[in-house]
Amino acid sequence: MDLGIQGKTAFVAASTGGLGLAVASALAGEGANLVITGRRGEEARCIAAELPAAAIGVEADLCTHDGLTAAVAAANARFGSVDILVLNGPGPAPGTAAGLSSADMSSAFDLLLRPQHALVSSFLPGMRNRRWGRVLAIGSSGVAAPLPNLALSNTGRAALAGYLKTLAAEVASDDVTVNMLLPGRIATERTRCLDQAAARRRGVTAEVIEAESRASIPAGRYGSTEEFGATAAFLCSGLASYVTGTALRCDGGLVRTL
Template identity: 70%
Template sequence: MDLGIQGKTAFVAASTGGLGLAVARSLAAEGARVAITGRRRERAEKIAAELEADGHSVVAIEADLSKPDGVAAAVERTEELLGPVEILVLNGPGPKPGAASALGSDDIAAAFEQLVKPHHALVSRILPGMRERHWGRILAVGSSGVVSPLPNLAVSNTGRAALAGYLKTLAAEVALDAVTVNMLLPGRIATDRVAELDQAAAKRRGTTPEEIQLESRKTIPARRYGEPEEFGAAAAFLCSAPASYITGVALRCDGGLIRSL
């Protein structure tokens, strides 16, 4: 299938590792011009060089989206090098684990600061151009906690649910402008972030990460963790031209982990 994104400019937030990098690789493989972004400039440059060596069109953008001027600087640099952004992938590091009963006011504020505010800033900066050109794709990397809140991840559950509400509302407002807005919800994908969560669970329960992983796999009908490449492929499709009639959707990529439809 031709995804129809050859030459499209994609800004992938937090794409120097994990799921963001998987999405960036998939978009680049489909011919999109991709901005690899992150706080680690040397890491971004290394990834960009590797992808360029494979014949892909990519640039490295040092970006701290948590700073007031970080979003503007990153988007301006991307558009200077690659042109107007037509595909926006919202992504970022997950907040610290913790129980809901232990949340303080600072934790609630952190949920919005980390998981809503930077993404809203990116959308606000890039969406007007998409609407003017009558084509755009906005995709947020979420969590299965949006559908079924995850134990001991209260801050993440709170912030990601808020982001989902904002994006679902936005999807209906911009559909006539041929801009789609979706979320892709990972289950247990084999990334460094999931490994950290497994280690934290093992420490909390006085066991080993390997035992936690074995228990986790038993809860997944596919009986395995997903591969980042599988997640990236699903993301590339949602950002594609053929996916133009899919909007306002939270699609799970979780091996059947969440048992609801």
């Protein structure tokens, strides 16, 4: 299936590993140009060099003003414009809602909302002028059903979802779509770390936590990064031009709501 993004340029935030890399790889496989970003500059450049498409690797901490500005400038200098923006970033530390401080709350917004808003503000005007664009945020199933002991993630990602849902209606007539993709238990380093943290809290092994998690998923397994990347690529495609303002779950049936 031709997804209609050959020659389009995609900026994928935090794409040197995990779900960001999975999405970048899927987009490159469809012929899109890629801007790979991450704090590990050499890793970003190596990934870019190995992709089957034109790509650059940019060392940048997108949670800082200087890092974000430099990454945007590098993307525009190399490709002239960005057609596809994939919002992604590290998740905050686990913790309870009752234990949150005001500083914790501020940190959640600094991590999960402010950089995303800045990236959208940087690239959205060009998308609207060209009357074609895709904004896709990698979220969490916690947007649909808040997850225990992930209060900061639940809060910050829900705020991002509210912003993006509002934005989607405002730019739909310019042929710009805005969506979220919500992973469930995908086999990534982040998931492994969360399983290990849960194991320590309960005094069991990570294998016990993984087995319990698999049992709670109707599909009976963790998802693969390739499955997630393929779903993201479709939402970023020309074929998905009538899908906007949507939070799609890629979770093997984990969240038991429609």
